Amino acid sequence: MAGNAVVNAVLASLCLFSGASAWPFTTRQTLSIDAIQQQALANAQKVLAGTLSDGMTRPSSCNKDTVAVRKEYGDLTKDERTEYIRAVKCILSKPSKLPAGKYPGAKVRYDDFTVVHMNMTPSVHSTANFLHWHRYYIWAYETALRTECDYKGYQPYWNWGKYADLPSSPIFNGDQWSMGGNGEAIQHGRGVMNIPPGPGGGCVKTGPFAGMNITLGPLMPTMDPALRIPSNPSRDGYGNNPRCLRRDVSNYYTQTVLAPAELAAHITTSSSITTFQDTLQADTPQKAAIHGAGHFSIWGDPGGDVYVSPGEPTFWLHHGQVDRHWWMWQNYMEGELKTRTLAYEGGTNWMNPNSARGKPTDAQWLSVVAPSGQEGIPSNQLFSTVAGPFCYVYQ
Template structure:
């Protein structure tokens, strides 16, 4: 849906009617749209090239997509998994264009988490992935997001994880393990998975007589896996290390941290006071045993997703980070006076101590996208290169 139709609908029916049914952020979403409408064209956003609310791309909740739209997305992901890598000299283990995204994330992990560029780096990374799906694999849609609050009591029952042909594949098969250790040493009990993913679009039939499925193969990492039993890549982070995509979907993690209260605190509560409090709460207060929505999202999926460095191996990474970006976008729309500020240094949790991040710091994405300064990536309606909103 283009915003032109949305804009007309807003006038006729009110913004809240357009939120996807069951979205506990619907009121915040409506307030964000109204705030953006109020400043459209008044110069608040500065020079914006040709991007407006009328022509911006619209990113939507996975649960709101039709079956054919979901299949188009996963088909494009599978296409990217077959395209040859552009980074084999740098990442000898890379075998596909998908692996190029994994390699870029692994290589920069310690300078893109707990840093002043965390939000904009992952915003641009997700945008580059969306563009690769569209330009290299013929995808006509836009990057969907995983609404953390839907099915939070048991994510494995959600349309995203139910293992159907219109899902992002399901849980891993059961494999005994001793749980996982997340940020700050928080222990996460083992779930009903832990092994290879064998259902949905990222599983492949491998026997012509019997219906036997195998998981998609991942090649890079792990570097620092959180889940018990997943061994570190013996050849190094970017060496060839083929294995199955594994998951251990954790309702326990979802129930503990993916609460409406925690997400609303980020957008309209105490944590929304400024960019520093917002991003610190989002990424987690590990000293307090609080994972935050970013870290807990990775540990809800678990398995390959439990590795801070190589969590990108799981295709749900990009739906999770689209939701991270949606929450950032909501916060920006509701706090326009703070929206384009940044805070933090250029090393993870300022270790080792480093200077503050600056607006002219480059966000490195090559070869997946041209490198850009942080200042180009603060506004999703800036037009160069970003032009999108969330519904």
């Protein structure tokens, strides 16, 4: 496939640094985020080749010749970005598959994904399910783009540490190949987390998603109340509430929490899955954690709402990177790859700190957005990107 040339080039470059199988760095903290990515990819290729085990059973159909390669959005060609945008707009135009009348704000197929996330939020945030359920969910969205809208590529991601100025990045610069521009510049105050207002705040009026209509939520509004974003007519957030897509894209977190050195340190100093996933998610009133910092760098409505955030089209790029960040942690240390792939810990309900502990055999649910025949997959089939229903790596 198209990505294999890139994968092979990376592997070749790694061989220049080491004639043996051992990674040349001996201290975790010396690794840069780029080195972590390279080693994770090299080890994933060894798993595909059968020379290294991650403890998972994989289908014979997933191998080095068939594996999909997910790329960073800015690394896609303009034609590839155009095709991805077309597919997203296609999902935005198809009818919902949810039961008629049950979710009045769900008008189109894209909304089905938002409703599923709203329903699942308490069990898939700050729980044992967070990382692998979202991996399953992003893959389901990618599958829908491919099977329902004839998309030929794979889900791109947003590399958090790549852009010194996020509003002018290929993702948000507002040109025809972007995911739409920032929100219109309007005067506004701080939202939650005490974040200074960014350069946007208003409706998205440039790029392919200019004028996009949002109908679900808000459920947990995080923008300045003075903006008078309309409340949902239903207390559960499922009512029909048409309004514009808003963003307030800023550099507040990309230069600190999401800087490359910070991301590398998070991976190399998190020795257990408990530490890794808790510090990835645990926002405090003083500081956002990595996961929240990505969402809050986009902000807006619905992007800043933990329940309704998939209504923001760049949600999928952000959570693609969340998955990549976990994938790097799982794969970059050859000697710990099996242990880290199988690692699983935490409760099952965000709202109940004493909830039952998650079990590797627990089924995960996607309702109407599950690909055909792929609903209710056990957690332990979702731990590896090259096992279970998956067959992809990150470039």
